[in-house]
Amino acid sequence: MLDDFFIRALFAGIGVALVTGPLGCFVVWRRLSYFGDTLAHSALLGVTLAYSLEFNIALSVFIISALIALILINLQKRTNLPGDALLGLLAHSSLAVGLVVIGFLSFIRFDVMGLLFGDILAVNVNDIIIIWIGGAIILLVLKFIWKSLFASTVNYELAEAEGLDPDKAKAIFTILMAAIIAISIKMVGLLLITGMLIIPAAMARNISNSPQQMVLFSVIGGLLSVIIGLFTSLEFNTASGPSIIAASLFLFILSLLKIKQSIKLKN
């Protein structure tokens, strides 16, 4: 029989994968991989603040990530620095500050590895509730802004000219990114969350020819990664985050074979 903790991890992982699938497609389409990374790095600061103030972790991570996103948008307007430099600046400085704060919290036993790479044992019923309710809200909001967000991803001016609201959609999407990082941090760990967003979506891109199909395959890829990854993690006692990401890499490699095949067919 499977242990309770494992069932909990499976539930949590499936909840996360259902949300990272569609969001990940937009991360790939809008080229936001490093943006996701930056938000994820800043999550460490959120976690440490949660511990020191005895605050809910997911909520604290969400607030810090959203704050970092706001600072980024502000810096983009005020400085002439290129976007990637600003992203690097925020990612590493927030990570560094987070680690420094951990040093001050010597009275708390800190599982830094679990924080960075995810830990199945850490998932409790509360986390599952946060993941499923938070995830449902994220998906609902995404559905609501889908038209504007997608149209402006294809072409900003077309969307703006024909009565949609790309700027609002972009701002809401940024908040959704902070939210997904907040709810999935225990599962995958902050260094690997972006992988969970990008790799299944990249896999899906290889085998799909319409946006809807890509979202569907991305969700399926995420679910398979979670299931395969967690079972491997249980079997070989490896950290859950890396196991899930490794499983998604495996699926990505399989999708490359499909490309090779279709190129052969064309010739």
Next chain:
Amino acid sequence: MGLENKILVKLKSAGFRLNDKWLVQGVSLQVEKGKIVTLIGPNGSGKSTTAKIALGIYKKIDGEVEKYTNKIGYVPQKISIDWTLPLRVKDFMSLTENLEDKTINEALSLTGVIHLKDKNLGDLSGGEFQRVLLSRAISKKPELLVLDEPVQGVDFTGEIALYELIKKISEDLNCGILLISHDLHTVMSATDHVVCLNGHVCCSGSPIDVAKNREYKALFGEQASQTLSIYEHKHDHIHTSEGKIKKN
């Protein structure tokens, strides 16, 4: 409906400045239902900028824009689509508004690209893509169409056919059209009102009036006002986009 309702968009001495440089200023014009207004002018004269002001893409503007419709179809001059997106022609058609399959088919047939419906946008040629862009803009049956060089890259016979189509659409849908074009002779014949731009409005009026205007001649040369012989040229057959010949 009163007279006011016939106006779809109205610019009142509108202008736009980018980094302290005026792209265009002092433009007043209005597009009414069922009328075609054409913007002409040399490169960099602010034609596309004027269109973007009318569409509300540029927000920090001088002067005023009054829009009386939200049903707008837009064909931008430059469009760069990111190919990280798997997007077929039919997905692109319902980009800003969900359309029925029948409506999509009709619109694609009008511009002669129905056979490209399931193709990936990235696989189209420049002219084919331009036809799809026009088709998408008209498919949602807009009240106002803004067409920024809608036939660029389209072959010559196709160009004439598309201009005829644009004229027909303005009559069928009774929509207003703001058209930007370089091809003076083909465009002017189908236009109700011409606005000649060069950073500001040089002259405006009916095509004949504008062609006679001194400033217009100064901008485009004496030759241009003579090419305004209205394009009357009939074939006994047309070429469909697959390269087949169809008798009229």
